[in-house]
Amino acid sequence: xxxxxxxIIAVATTVSDVLQxxxxxxxxxxxxxxxxxxxxxxxxxxxxxxxxxxVAVMAVSFFAFIALLSIADLSFAVPATAASxxxxxxxxxxxxREPVTLERWAGASLVACGVALLSL
Amino acid sequence: xxxxxxxxxxxxxxxxxxxxxxxxVMTSVSGNLSLSFGMRQFGSLVSRSPMAYVRAVFxxxxxxxxxxxxxxxAAQMALLSWADLSxxxxxxxxxxxxxxxxxxxxxxxxxxxxxxxxxxxxxAGVMLVARTAPxxxxxxx
Numbered sequence: 359x360x361x362x363x364x365x366i367i368a369v370a371t372t373v374s375d376v377l378q379x380x381x382x383x384x385x386x387x388x389x390x391x392x393x394x395x396x397x398x399x400x401x402x403x404x405x406x407x408x409x410x411x412x413v414a415v416m417a418v419s420f421f422a423f424i425a426l427l428s429i430a431d432l433s434f435a436v437p438a439t440a441a442s443x444x445x446x447x448x449x450x451x452x453x454x455r456e457p458v459t460l461e462r463w464a465g466a467s468l469v470a471c472g473v474a475l476l477s478l
Numbered sequence: 479x480x481x482x483x484x485x486x487x488x489x490x491x492x493x494x495x496x497x498x499x500x501x502x503v504m505t506s507v508s509g510n511l512s513l514s515f516g517m518r519q520f521g522s523l524v525s526r527s528p529m530a531y532v533r534a535v536f537x538x539x540x541x542x543x544x545x546x547x548x549x550x551x552a553a554q555m556a557l558l559s560w561a562d563l564s565x566x567x568x569x570x571x572x573x574x575x576x577x578x579x580x581x582x583x584x585x586x587x588x589x590x591x592x593x594x595x596x597x598x599x600x601x602a603g604v605m606l607v608a609r610t611a612p613x614x615x616x617x618x619x
Contacts, residue, residue, distance in 0.1 A: 359524055363524075375563060375567070376563065378554070378555060378558060379558045379562075379563035379566075382555050382556075382558035382559040383558070383559070385559055386559060386560075387491075387559050387560035388556050388559045388560070403555070409555075413551075416551075420547075421531055423513075424513060424517055424523060424531070424534060424540065425523040425524055425531075427513055427514050427517040427518070428517045428518075428520060428521060428522045428523040428524065428534075429522050429523075429524055431514075431581065431585070431587050432510060432511065432514035432577060432580075432581045432585060432587065433577065433578050433581035433582075433585075433587045433589075433593070435514070443567065443568070443571075446563065446564075446567055447564050447567070447568075450562065450563040450564035450567075451564065454562075454563060454564075456562040456563060456564045457562075458564045459610055461606050461607065461609060461610050462564050462565070462568070462606075462607050462610055464603070464606055465568045465603040465604065465605075465606035465607030465610075466564065466567070466568045466603065466607065467603070468599050468600070468602050468603030468606065469567075469568045469571045469599070469600050469603035469604065469607075470603075471596075471599050472574075472595075472596040472597065472598070472599030472600035472601075472602075472603060473571065473574055473596065473600060474596070475592050475593065475595050475596030475599065476574060476578055476592075476593050476596035476597070476600070478590060478592040478593065478596070
């Protein structure tokens, strides 16, 4: 049961992050942090399909996460959810067309190994 | 007004990136801690009715956790509007280290040698990725 929840969380988190990154990338850099501008930005984003899909998938991940927390320690749950590190980096490169340099691959791999060790 | 000179633009972007990275990390760590604290008192959700999930959401600690995670969501979305996902993810993973330490400090979870080794690897990975430029292009924008 623990690992089923972990799998759901990992897949849902990956999908949600990639959708969110795609949406924000196409929006472009946020430069204006005045309340009025942030309000307009919010109105824009809640009508964005990618954001809506991302939030829906994130909700799945969230409820799986609190279910996991109800049966496991925080220091098992949090690292286990990060099983998607390398997958997300691959998707960032091929789907989002990000320049994933050697340093980023190495860094993401180290983080993934470290996170896996954390759940032991 | 014309485009600011590249140098100040980069400095500004770097500062913004640092501020939002700290915000993302702090809200995710405190949010998860609060959720964990609430769910621990609530008891197992697995194999209970959907209503149990609804009741869980109204637990004060779980509600506080959700509020913090909403701030986390907003901060991460802002960060992703100018920084790459392949930068943001590894760099904000320093939160796992803080979560592990928070679990040890506040929830009295044990920290094994393996966990310490994991913490060292994550810190090394974060330092590597943090050296790269956050934005996809030094050139464009």
